[in-house]
Amino acid sequence: MTERIVVVGAALLDEGRLLAARRSAPPELAGRWELPGGKVEPGETPEAALERELREELGVEAEAVERVAGEWPLKPPYVLQVWTARLRPASPDPEPLEDHDALRWLTSGELWDVDWLDQDVPAVREAAARLGA
Numbered sequence: 572m573t574e575r576i577v578v579v580g581a582a583l584l585d586e587g588r589l590l591a592a593r594r595s596a597p598p599e600l601a602g603r604w605e606l607p608g609g610k611v612e613p614g615e616t617p618e619a620a621l622e623r624e625l626r627e628e629l630g631v632e633a634e635a636v637e638r639v640a641g642e643w644p645l646k647p648p649y650v651l652q653v654w655t656a657r658l659r660p661a662s663p664d665p666e667p668l669e670d671h672d673a674l675r676w677l678t679s680g681e682l683w684d685v686d687w688l689d690q691d692v693p694a695v696r697e698a699a700a701r702l703g704a
């Protein structure tokens with residue numbers, strides 16, 4: 572059986588907008604936009620991983636809300652799963668603390684203004700269906 576490591580991506584939604592984050596590393600991904608998140612660690616639930624990654628990367632207190640149906644292949648052995656998420660009431664605003672050098676809140680009309688990682692495009696399309704919901 573092949574090893575498979577889940578990367579969780581957050582479709583962080585706020586006031587009908589989706590947060591996009593521009594990667595600053597590694598060189599082959601730098602400058603492209605993604606859903607913030609990261610690898611699920613052994614023994615961790617995807618929801619806990621998502622909340623931990625958002626705290627580390629963006630300094631926010633977020634809550635995973637629901638899984639976006641689907642799973643998208645990344646560079647083996649990684650696969651991307653996406654959860655919608657929201658900021659908890661007392662959360663600070665997101666800041667690009669690590670892994671990213673820019674953040675943008677996108678309305679549905681602005682969704683394709685950023686250069687998403689190719690492998691994120693189908694996931695973003697699915698997540699976008701929740702915008703304004």
Ligand SMILES: Nc1nc2c([nH]c(=O)n2[C@H]2C[C@H](O)[C@@H](COP(=O)(O)OP(=O)(O)OP(=O)(O)O)O2)c(=O)[nH]1
Nearest residue numbers: 578579580605606607608609610645649688690691
């Ligand atoms: N977080 C995130 N990673 C993505 C996305 N799309 C995509 O190809 N990736 C890739 C980039 C990385 O190779 C891998 C996740 O790595 P990461 O650097 O975000 O995760 P991490 O914080 O747990 O990593 P690490 O520094 O602990 O190794 O998945 C995405 O939308 N979000």
